[in-house]
Amino acid sequence: MVSIGGVCDARFERVRRTFESSFDRGELGASVAVTIDGRPVVDLWGGHVDKARTKAWEEDTLVNVFSVTKGIAAVCALRLVERGRLALDEPVSRYWPEFAQAYKARVRVRDLLSHRAGLPAIARRLPPEALFDWGAMTDALAAQAPWWPPGAAHGYHAITYGWLVGETIRRAAGKSVTAFVRDEIAGPLGIDFHIGLPGEHAARVTDLRGASPPAPGQRSLVAEIAADPTSLTALAFTNPAPLVPAIANSPAYRAAELPSVNGHTNARALARLYGALASGGAIDGARLLEPATIDRARAQESSGMDLILGEPTRFGLGFMLSHDGLRLGPNDGAFGHPGAGGSLGFADPAAKLGFGYTMNKMGSSLLMDPRASALIDAVYASL
Numbered sequence: 001m002v003s004i005g006g007v008c009d010a011r012f013e014r015v016r017r018t019f020e021s022s023f024d025r026g027e028l029g030a031s032v033a034v035t036i037d038g039r040p041v042v043d044l045w046g047g048h049v050d051k052a053r054t055k056a057w058e059e060d061t062l063v064n065v066f067s068v069t070k071g072i073a074a075v076c077a078l079r080l081v082e083r084g085r086l087a088l089d090e091p092v093s094r095y096w097p098e099f100a101q102a103y104k105a106r107v108r109v110r111d112l113l114s115h116r117a118g119l120p121a122i123a124r125r126l127p128p129e130a131l132f133d134w135g136a137m138t139d140a141l142a143a144q145a146p147w148w149p150p151g152a153a154h155g156y157h158a159i160t161y162g163w164l165v166g167e168t169i170r171r172a173a174g175k176s177v178t179a180f181v182r183d184e185i186a187g188p189l190g191i192d193f194h195i196g197l198p199g200e201h202a203a204r205v206t207d208l209r210g211a212s213p214p215a216p217g218q219r220s221l222v223a224e225i226a227a228d229p230t231s232l233t234a235l236a237f238t239n240p241a242p243l244v245p246a247i248a249n250s251p252a253y254r255a256a257e258l259p260s261v262n263g264h265t266n267a268r269a270l271a272r273l274y275g276a277l278a279s280g281g282a283i284d285g286a287r288l289l290e291p292a293t294i295d296r297a298r299a300q301e302s303s304g305m306d307l308i309l310g311e312p313t314r315f316g317l318g319f320m321l322s323h324d325g326l327r328l329g330p331n332d333g334a335f336g337h338p339g340a341g342g343s344l345g346f347a348d349p350a351a352k353l354g355f356g357y358t359m360n361k362m363g364s365s366l367l368m369d370p371r372a373s374a375l376i377d378a379v380y381a382s383l
């Protein structure tokens with residue numbers, strides 16, 4: 001029997017039962033949290049942080065949530081838009097002059113946030129250590145020509161989003177995304193979220209475990225990349241290095257500033273952050289964004305076939321929007337971001353609901369993990 005810690009309102013007992021049952025189906029360690037109108041109603045954790053199942057997942061355990069990080073980077077950019085430090089329809093080169101190279105003078109800030117910039121990958125093969133070299137990556141992206149006419153289509157900027165949006169934030173704010181998140185998001189909200197994990201938190205981080213092979217008939221993006229390592233999709237995910245668990249569990253990765261993929265957090269933090277966005281932009285007196293900015297951010301910017309993922313996706317400004325491949329509950333207008341392997345955070349303004357799920361045993365689904373989907377169903381069945 002796996003011990004489950006935390007609290008759960010009686011109304012949401014179905015969520016507890018669903019969470020508990022996931023360990024019978026192979027869950028290693030995980031956390032799930034829900035807020036309604038800014039109030040926590042579910043905050044559960046359980047399982048283990050190690051493969052041998054000898055060390056329990058604790059209340060303050062942290063885990064890498066991969067692309068869930070993109071939503072938090074988007075909040076940073078949108079805060080700067082509110083202050084007039086960034087303008088969505090201004091060219092990126094207004095803030096980052098070197099970016100105007102290679103026919104990119106007209107690429108807008110909006111294009112970066114909505115995955116329409118045509119810069120999902122770098123053509124020149126870079127050494128693996130460039131992953132941790134901010135200057136090398138931003139220089140390479142400044143020199144890279146778009147793979148398609150910016151604004152004409154969209155394709156998931158899986159890794160490059162972090163440097164593209166992050167360097168624009170750095171130029172406009174005068175400080176790194178790491179510092180921006182610490183000072184203006186994690187600190188004021190009182191949440192445990194880190195981009196560039198300080199060394200003093202290392203003992204609280206659980207390693208990620210690789211996904212099991214996909215079920216027969218299930219699509220495998222990993223297999224597709226392996227079959228054609230020169231494709232644009234392969235370059236988007238593997239240049240300068242593939243983010244396999246061996247890399248993602250390394251001290252160098254955890255300490256780096258990778259605003260697209262290396263946020264370290266737990267479900268409680270995600271539910272509180274998205275709970276604020278679902279409730280008009282503020283929680284307990286701490287304001288993240290104004291309501292009008294949130295409405296703008298969750299308005300559709302990109303929809304249809306994704307040129308990198310090879311299936312339809314929908315994006316607002318930095319957030320994924322609910323669609324068939326990522327069903328964020330039954331209500332229109334929900335928005336958030338999944339992470340590779342299964343982690344997820346999202347807001348549903350119609351229900352004033354914030355949701356967070358994190359885990360250390362990766363799943364093989366492309367966007368929506370069945371574990372998160374089952375928990376979401378249990379949440380809405382409890383409302």
